Amino acid sequence: MSGIANTLRLALRLLSRDWRAGELTVLIAALVLAAASVGTVGFFTDRVKGALASQANLLLGADLMVSADRPLQPELEHEAQAHGLATVNAIRFNSMVQRAEGKSNDAILTDLKAVGASYPLRGAITLIDPAAPEGRTATGVPARGEVWIDQRLAARLGAAKGSRLAIGESKLTVSAIVQQDPEVVGGLFSLGPRLLMNIDDVAATNLLQPGNRASYRLLVAGRDMNAFRDWALAHLERGQRLESIRDLRPELRQTLERADRFLGLAALVAAILAAVAVALAASRYLRRHLDAAAMMRCLGAPQGQTLSLFAMQFVLIGLGASVAGILIALAGQQLLVVFLGALIRSELPSPGWTPALGATLTALALLFGFALPPLIALSRVPPLRVLRRDLGMPRTGGSLAYVVGAATIAGLILWQAQDVKTETASTEELRKTLIRYRALFQDLVGVPVGQGALQRRAAATTEPSAGSDGRTRRIAIVPSKTAGTPH
Amino acid sequence: MPEFVIRARDLSKTVMSGETPLTILDGVSFEVEPGATVAILGASGSGKTTLLGLLAGLDRPSSGEVWLGDRALNGLSEDERAALRRLWVGFVFQSFQLLPALTALENVMLPLELAGARDAPARAREWLQRVGLASRVTHYPKQLSGGEQQRVAIARAFSGEPQVLMADEPTGNLDRATGAEVADVMFRLNRENGTTLLLVTHDVDIASRCARRLSLAAGKLVGDERDKS
Numbered sequence: 001m002s003g004i005a006n007t008l009r010l011a012l013r014l015l016s017r018d019w020r021a022g023e024l025t026v027l028i029a030a031l032v033l034a035a036a037s038v039g040t041v042g043f044f045t046d047r048v049k050g051a052l053a054s055q056a057n058l059l060l061g062a063d064l065m066v067s068a069d070r071p072l073q074p075e076l077e078h079e080a081q082a083h084g085l086a087t088v089n090a091i092r093f094n095s096m097v098q099r100a101e102g103k104s105n106d107a108i109l110t111d112l113k114a115v116g117a118s119y120p121l122r123g124a125i126t127l128i129d130p131a132a133p134e135g136r137t138a139t140g141v142p143a144r145g146e147v148w149i150d151q152r153l154a155a156r157l158g159a160a161k162g163s164r165l166a167i168g169e170s171k172l173t174v175s176a177i178v179q180q181d182p183e184v185v186g187g188l189f190s191l192g193p194r195l196l197m198n199i200d201d202v203a204a205t206n207l208l209q210p211g212n213r214a215s216y217r218l219l220v221a222g223r224d225m226n227a228f229r230d231w232a233l234a235h236l237e238r239g240q241r242l243e244s245i246r247d248l249r250p251e252l253r254q255t256l257e258r259a260d261r262f263l264g265l266a267a268l269v270a271a272i273l274a275a276v277a278v279a280l281a282a283s284r285y286l287r288r289h290l291d292a293a294a295m296m297r298c299l300g301a302p303q304g305q306t307l308s309l310f311a312m313q314f315v316l317i318g319l320g321a322s323v324a325g326i327l328i329a330l331a332g333q334q335l336l337v338v339f340l341g342a343l344i345r346s347e348l349p350s351p352g353w354t355p356a357l358g359a360t361l362t363a364l365a366l367l368f369g370f371a372l373p374p375l376i377a378l379s380r381v382p383p384l385r386v387l388r389r390d391l392g393m394p395r396t397g398g399s400l401a402y403v404v405g406a407a408t409i410a411g412l413i414l415w416q417a418q419d420v421k422t423e424t425a426s427t428e429e430l431r432k433t434l435i436r437y438r439a440l441f442q443d444l445v446g447v448p449v450g451q452g453a454l455q456r457r458a459a460a461t462t463e464p465s466a467g468s469d470g471r472t473r474r475i476a477i478v479p480s481k482t483a484g485t486p487h
Numbered sequence: 488m489p490e491f492v493i494r495a496r497d498l499s500k501t502v503m504s505g506e507t508p509l510t511i512l513d514g515v516s517f518e519v520e521p522g523a524t525v526a527i528l529g530a531s532g533s534g535k536t537t538l539l540g541l542l543a544g545l546d547r548p549s550s551g552e553v554w555l556g557d558r559a560l561n562g563l564s565e566d567e568r569a570a571l572r573r574l575w576v577g578f579v580f581q582s583f584q585l586l587p588a589l590t591a592l593e594n595v596m597l598p599l600e601l602a603g604a605r606d607a608p609a610r611a612r613e614w615l616q617r618v619g620l621a622s623r624v625t626h627y628p629k630q631l632s633g634g635e636q637q638r639v640a641i642a643r644a645f646s647g648e649p650q651v652l653m654a655d656e657p658t659g660n661l662d663r664a665t666g667a668e669v670a671d672v673m674f675r676l677n678r679e680n681g682t683t684l685l686l687v688t689h690d691v692d693i694a695s696r697c698a699r700r701l702s703l704a705a706g707k708l709v710g711d712e713r714d715k716s
Contacts, residue, residue, distance in 0.1 A: 006601070006604075006607070007600075009600065013588075013589065013593060014586075014589070017588035017589065018588060021588070292588070295584050295586060295597075296597070296601060298545060298578060299572070299578075299601055300571075300572045300573020300574070300598065300601055300602065301573075301601045302566035302569050302570065304566075305601065382545075382546075383545045383565075383569065383572075384540050384545040386545070386580060386584055387536050387545060387655060388540070
């Protein structure tokens with residue numbers, strides 16, 4: 001034990017002296033660069049993922065949704081309630097809406113959502129309130145005879161609170177303007193401006209005739225969805241489908257994870273460049289410490305102790321550089337958030353520590369992948385070198401050293417890419433992934449109108465919920481099974 | 488205590504020089520008693536340093552055998568020979584071989600720390616005092632003169648309290664006056680500690696301070712002269 005303590009003390013002493021002499025500058029700078037680049041990407045994507053996870057249930061407005069183009073069998077709701085779950089029915093359909101009185105007779109194709117009293121089960125509807133700039137959380141849903149419309153419909157119709165709207169054969173009163181509605185999933189029906197009404201008013205409109213492309217929905221939420229989910233899957237009828245956060249998340253996560261991998265691979269380019277610097281610095285370190293290693297061997301240090309002495313120094317270098325790199329990465333990702341401040345609309349959670357671990361492992365992998373052969377060579381330096389300086393350099397492992405270095409790089413690439421397929425992705429696949437990432441990113445951020453081709457490209461899956469000034473848009477991420485992949 | 492501290496029997500070392508074998512040592516045999524002072528003399532290329540390396544277990548002979556005390560070095564692994572050196576041998580080199588990253592005190596502590604000694608700083612400080620460098624403990628080698636560096640090296644060699652001190656041209660890099668001072672320190676400590684001294688030199692004056700002088704020429708032991716007691 002005291003031997004290890006002595007070796008550690010000696011390692012610290014040698015390290016401190018090398019540090020003061022500037023012997024380690026290149027090595028440490030390379031490792032800091034690697035840890036910082038990998039850490040910055042890791043922290044940023046971790047925060048975005050965190051925001052995504054916390055908002056996933058809000059995107060659905062429930063934990064699970066059963067939908068069909070025909071009314072759902074009542075057994076579904078009964079069974080959910082029997083499992084102690086909360087339920088609410090909703091119907092989404094498109095219809096022309098116009099002012100019931102006044103000057104404008106323009107009819108606007110509108111996305112109508114008729115909901116039961118307990119809607120939404122997750123998240124909340126935010127209404128515009130002049131007294132509250134952030135909006136006011138709605139309690140309940142529109143009363144019978146009333147509707148809530150979004151700002152876009154209000155602008156198109158020139159309607160305001162108190163206006164009367166003609167919806168089918170009904171005339172309903174606007175009682176609130178919606179700022180934000182949590183349920184943004186369901187892109188097929190999300191092309192137009194939106195209107196929220198009480199489900200009990202639907203029959204009187206006489207709009208739901210055969211041929212109308214209505215989506216009948218049962219929203220379900222509760223603690224344990226598994227039993228009901230299993231039951232529902234076994235009892236779904238033709239044309240009915242079940243979506244849950246579990247279904248939703250893989251799609252969103254896959255997109256983000258792909259982006260994470262590509263960003264990670266980009267960071268890895270920096271890490272690979274750092275690897276070159278590490279290799280050069282390690283080679284220089286070997287040359288400059290040969291005499292010290294030979295002297296230690298001469299004074300009776302066995303190979304293992306000599307290796308430990310230098311390996312400890314490298315571990316300390318690696319950990320120290322990792323900490324510095326992580327601190328830079330924390331600042332870097334925050335800088336990224338600040339830089340994108342105008343675009344980010346969601347509050348990003350604090351980053352976890354997993355990216356820090358990744359950054360540390362990257363730095364240590366690079367260090368030992370490229371410095372281990374020289375380290376082993378140091379421990380094998382012949383003690384006779386103290387008498388014969390002309391003995392030359394000890395073998396550094398020859399081709400094995402290259403294999404270890406190449407394996408390290410390959411391992412890091414695979415780790416970032418997660419699978420070989422992504423690593424070898426074609427340019428087209430990369431382009432698609434980046435576009436998908438862009439779309440996802442836009443879901444979490446507000447993008448100023450007029451952002452060019454990408455935004456126009458994404459228009460097919462865009463669900464506008466513009467702010468009052470019309471300057472921001474929100475992109476809905478639509479599961480590919482309903483809307484396809486935007487490319 | 489064994490009868491001999493060092494024994495060499497038919498020691499030979501041959502290396503390849505291109506395609507041609509080159510014999511550096513050829514059938515060298517001798518024994519050294521505990522506490523003896525032995526100078527190994529010879530011209531450059533006579534095999535002195537090679538012999539020292541073989542006796543210390545730093546190198547392996549092509550043939551023949553070496554014993555340190557009653558341990559034969561031939562059958563030992565690199566690490567076993569290192570362990571034996573740690574217990575038995577102290578070294579002083581022509582080029583001092585101090586670690587530039589360490590202070591004088593830390594250099595002297597090095598063999599003690601490698602051996603796991605708990606009181607390394609105190610012992611190292613004491614040895615530096617004995618070589619007259621008590622005031623230079625925090626100095627780095629480059630801040631010391633050649634003579635001071637060699638005295639630090641002598642303190643380091645003695646700090647592990649070895650049975651044998653092996654010195655390879657210890658005054659070779661020093662001017663005559665400084666060399667004489669360093670030699671004085673070395674012989675004094677050797678006497679005080681009862682250490683066996685094996686001194687490789689081509690300096691006849693220093694060699695004459697040893698009680699025994701082995702002469703090498705072209706790798707062969709050609710002389711073994713002892714002072715008359």
